[in-house]
Amino acid sequence: MALWLYRLGRFSAHRAWLVISAWVLILGMVGGAAALFMGTMSNNFQIPGTETQQMADKLKADLPEASGGSGAVVFTTTNGQKFTPSQEKAVSAALQTVTTVPTVKGVIDPFTTAATLADAKAKLTDGSKQLSAGEAQLADGKKTLDATSAQLAGGQAKLDAGQAQLDAKKSQLAALPAGSPQAAAASAQLSAGQAQLDAQKAQLSAGQAQLAAGQANYEASVKELSAKKSELATGIRSADAAAGLKFVSDNGKAAIGQIQFTESMNGVTPANRQLVQDRLNTLDSSGITVSYSKEITEDVSALFGAAEAIGIAVAAAVLIIMLGTLIAAGLPLVMAIVGVAIGVGGTMALTGVIEMSSISPMLALMLGLAVGIDYSLFIVNRHRQQLFEGMAMRESIAKATGTSGNAVLFAGLTVVIALAALSVTGLPFLSVLGLAAAATVAVAVLIALTLTPAILSLMGRRVISKRSWAEHEKVRQAHDAAAASLSASETARHDDAANIRKSARGWGGLVTKHPVISLVTAVLALAVIAIPAAGLRLALPDGGSEPVDSSAYHAYTITGANFGEGMNGPIIVVGSLPAGLDQAQATALNLDVADQLRKVPNVKAAIPVSVSKNFQTAVYQVIPAEGPASASTVQVVHDLRAEGAAIKADHNVTIGLTGQTAANVDVSAKLGAALPPYLAIVVGLSLILLILVFRSILVPVLATAGFLLSLVAAFGGVVAVYQWGWLGGIFDVANPSAVLSFLPIILIGVLFGLAMDYQVFIASGMREAFVHGQDAKQAVRTGFQHAAPVVTAAAIIMTSVFSGFIFSHLTMVRPLGFALAFGVLIDAFVVRMTIIPAAMHLLGKSAWWIPKWLNKVLPDVDVEGAKLVALTDSAPSHGRHLEPAAEPENVPAG
Incomplete structure (x- = not known):
């Protein structure tokens, strides 16, 4: 691989304008595609197959007016x-x-x-009064009807008695002689009495008819009053249910x-x-x-703000300090910008056909800038060192590409693996995010390996300032004067001794002089920083996470202060009602369901807000006691779902939850479940890659263990700042709450890739020194001495770029920027530059142990470019036909 990259670097240096033109053409094509096909981004973190997505689809089909x-x-x-x-x-x-x-x-x-609700409440009050008056009037009417009925019953009894008397006299009349004066007089008297009695019967019948009519009116009034009473009761229940809204x-x-x-x-x-x-x-x-x-x-159309520009300015300052010239410092920046333009531009071009969250191009931008600067810096730094040593310009470019470029390739590969592995989580927005960032990193690697050598060849010796050349010349002359009386072998031994003495100084020398103290102190420090991570709680951001001077934050806080925190994150419940209901039945059933929903702890209100035309789909709005990202609201979501079984049993209504608050809970749960397999895949694949790179068992294991320490410490810092509110004034965290739900999985992927970057550059220098014959313990110091300056600069640059996103205009990016900046800072300076050299110094030669059978099976990728160094040291600088040198013999095996 080193030899192939050497040839690629040499080609790029010799055909500089061809390479530059090719990249300009690619940049133009990507820019044109982005301008023509760019669509809108979103922050839609729904996951297909979840309950919230199913209920949202149901609403869209059954109640489209409620789905917007x-x-x-x-x-x-x-x-x-x-x-x-x-x-x-x-x-x-x-x-x-x-x-x-x-x-x-x-x-x-x-x-x-509010006026409509007040008017409805007044009407209910008036209706209640009218209902009471009607009940009193009916009661009076009932008394009158009962009295009349009793009076008519008494009259009927008198008439029956009178009729009986007349019938008895008729029997007596029949006994009198016919035609006698007594019979005629009795007959006339009986006829008059019967006529009077018949008149009274007619009067009684009229009274009975009037009573029957009154009774019918009374029963109709009772029925009407009962209907109004039921309607009023429903209205009162509805008003009571809406009282919390x-x-x-x-x-x-x-x-x-x-x-x-x-x-x-x-x-x-x-x-x-x-x-x-x-x-x-x-x-x-x-x-x-x-x-x-x-x-x-929320406007997710803009990717870059003032804070991000400040981060890049700090990175540029570090480059200028390190490289000493604006031209040299500008090269890695230009490379990073070109890489980001192509990577992010390609990502934006796909937004027209792929639903993409705003954080996808933002993460690609963040990583593209950081690794783009670092990868070019590694090659530029190696090239500068070789120029100081007197190597020919294009030979130096080719060799820097074959050695440092080899490390860049494998370091970039670990980042790409970690990001692309986000696709296996089963979360669509994370897959898009990971692939977009991985593609941008891959472009940064290609640019570092091709465009950087091309521009270096055009820059010539201007990559080094005149002052640096002059200082180097003084040092060289002093060295030549001191070596004038020595033989070549004595000079080499003298230089080696000087390098060994130099490597014993500084931080690397201090760590390796006291490896146990350094190792224990660093591990304990990271363990203490990681303590807050035990309280990590995940959620998606709400208005309370916005900057304190933002409109969204003001709306959130005003709502919470005047209406309750729960009004900021209502939960939408969708009910499936049984078939065959009319409007009144559906209304009553919905109120019953709302009553049961209201019994769930920490629910302030549950209101039926809508029902479909066929009365089979209903929507309820549930207002929790606290904000959408609070632990109690998360529990409310779980409790509502648990209550669904009881609602089904009691009312034959099936419920499901949707809306942003419920979706956030689902996303967080899904992400939490995806973390372990994702971590296993990333760590497993990268361990294989590192074993291949370093031909060692313990070095990859040590590298991975160090990453885990960095990871939990980064989690601890994020929890302390964004969840507990420590240093909230500095980081503009006015309302501490749960941590961004997909931060852990992104942090694992990105931080692992970047941590392995530094591991490759630190450990490859140690292995290079060991392969070239140094004692294993001394090789640790030598490798550290050579790699520490550029790794330090790279870590500061990467931290600066990530830190710019801590104050991004996109709130959800802020904790991610902090986590990456803090994680890189810890990993680079505590793990890679303290724990790793201390542990490898203690391990000595055993750090490079590998079983013989595995050593034979593994292909030799020669990441440190040992074969290329051995070959080019013995070949002319312009040599075109290079063959690999023999494998160094002192690499230990089992």
Whole structure:
């Protein structure tokens, strides 16, 4: 591999303009593709197959009007007083203008809604009074009907008695002689009595008919009153259920409006988000302050901000200090920018056909800048050293590419493996993120191996400042004067002794003089830093994680203070109702379900908000007690799902959860489950690669153990700052909460790759010295002495670039930038430059032990370029036909 890279470097140096033209053409093609095909990015972290995604799909099919995205708008008065009637009208008018913005489906006016709810409550109160009056009136009517019924029953008894008397007299009349005066008089008397009795019967029948009519009216009134009573009870239950959902605060100083969109928030363009804000910002003239939720203000179209530029400026300063000339310092920066332009440009070109989160190009940008600078720096630094030693220009470029470029290739390969392995997690957005970053790193490696040699050949000796040349010349002359009286072998021994004495000084010498103390102290220090990691809690960011001066943070805090933290993260519950229900039955059933949802601990309100036209799909809004990223809200999500079995048993309703809050919990759980297999894959593949590179068992194991220490220490720092709030004022963490849910898995992949970068550069120098005959313990010092300056500069550069993202305009990038910067700092200076040399010094020759059978099986990749060094040292600088030298004989085997 070293020989192949040597030839590649030599070709690039000899055909510089061809190589440069090829990269310019590639850059132009990628830029054109990005301009033509770039789509919108999103922060959609949904995972196919999860309950939240299934419920979202169900809503889209059954209740499309409830499936669009929404964002909150918080209104307050600038003087801190209650809203005046004119201000309320101004808010309503401004919200009405928002409905003309493309993709806006409608708005919820807080004051109109509050007035409607108050009017409904007043009607319920009035209805309750009317119902009581009607019940009293019916009771009086019932008494009257009962009295009339009793009176009619008494009249009927009297009539029956009178009829019986007349019938008895008729029997007596039959006994009298016919035609007698007594019979005629009795007959006339009986006829008069019967006529009077018949009249009374007719009067009684009329009274009975009137009573029957009254009874029928009474029963109809009872039925009507019962229906109104049931309707009133339903209204009261609905009002009670909605009592926990307020749009105007109790003190009248804050109000929440809602903007409803026709599509998901991920599909709302930055232009339309801004147009919504422009329409509402006119309220400033009315003495009203408008704050927008994170969903409305979030703009993921911009990748680069002022903070990132500061990080690059620091990196440039480090390069200038190290290389001593603006031209040399600018080369790694230009290489990194070209690599990022191609890598990120290609990523952006795919956003039109692939749904991509904003963090995907951001991570590619972050890594592309860091590794692009470092990889070119390694080659430039080796080239400069060789020029100082008197090597010919193009020969030096070729040899630097074959030696340091070899280490760059394998270091980059570990990063690519770690990032590409994100595809095996089964999380689509992580797969896209990992592949985008891996492709950018691969481009950085290719640029370092081809474009860097090409430009170095054009730069000539300007890669070294005149001052550095002069200082080197003085040192060389002093060395030549001292060696004038010595033979070549004596000079070599003298130089070796001087190098050995030099390697015993500095940090490397100190660590290897006291290896046990250095090792124990470093490990204990990292263990202490890692302690907070035991309390790591994962979630996706909410408005409380935004910068304190942002509109989203103001909206979040105002909402929490006036309406409760839970209003910032409502949970959407979707219910599947049994078939065959009418509207009244569906309403009653939904209220029953809401009552049961409200019994879940830490639920402040549960409101039925919508039902499908066929009354088979219902939507409930659940308001938790605390914010969306709090531990109690996470537990509420779990408890609601657990309550689903009881709701199914009691009401024959199947429920499922959706919405951002529930989705965040699902994403965090899925990511947590993906961590162990991902870590195993990354570590396993990289261990194989490192065994291949170093032909050793203990060095890869030691490297991996050191990475694990760096990882848990980085987690500890992230928890302390972003979850516990330590140093929150410095890092702009005003509202500490759970850590970004996909930070651990990204940190594992990226930090492992970068840690192995430094391991390759540190350990390859040690192996190179050992292969060339030095004692194993001395080889540790020699390798450290040669690699430490460039690794130190590379680590500072990488930390500077990552640190720029700690104050990024994209909030979710901030903890990731901190974790990477802190992790690189710890890994480079504590693990690679303290623990590794101390441990390898203690291990001595056994550090390079490998079983004989494995040594024979493994191909020789010669990462340190030993064959190339041996070959080119004995060949002319312009040699074209180079053959590999024999394998060094002092590499230990089992």
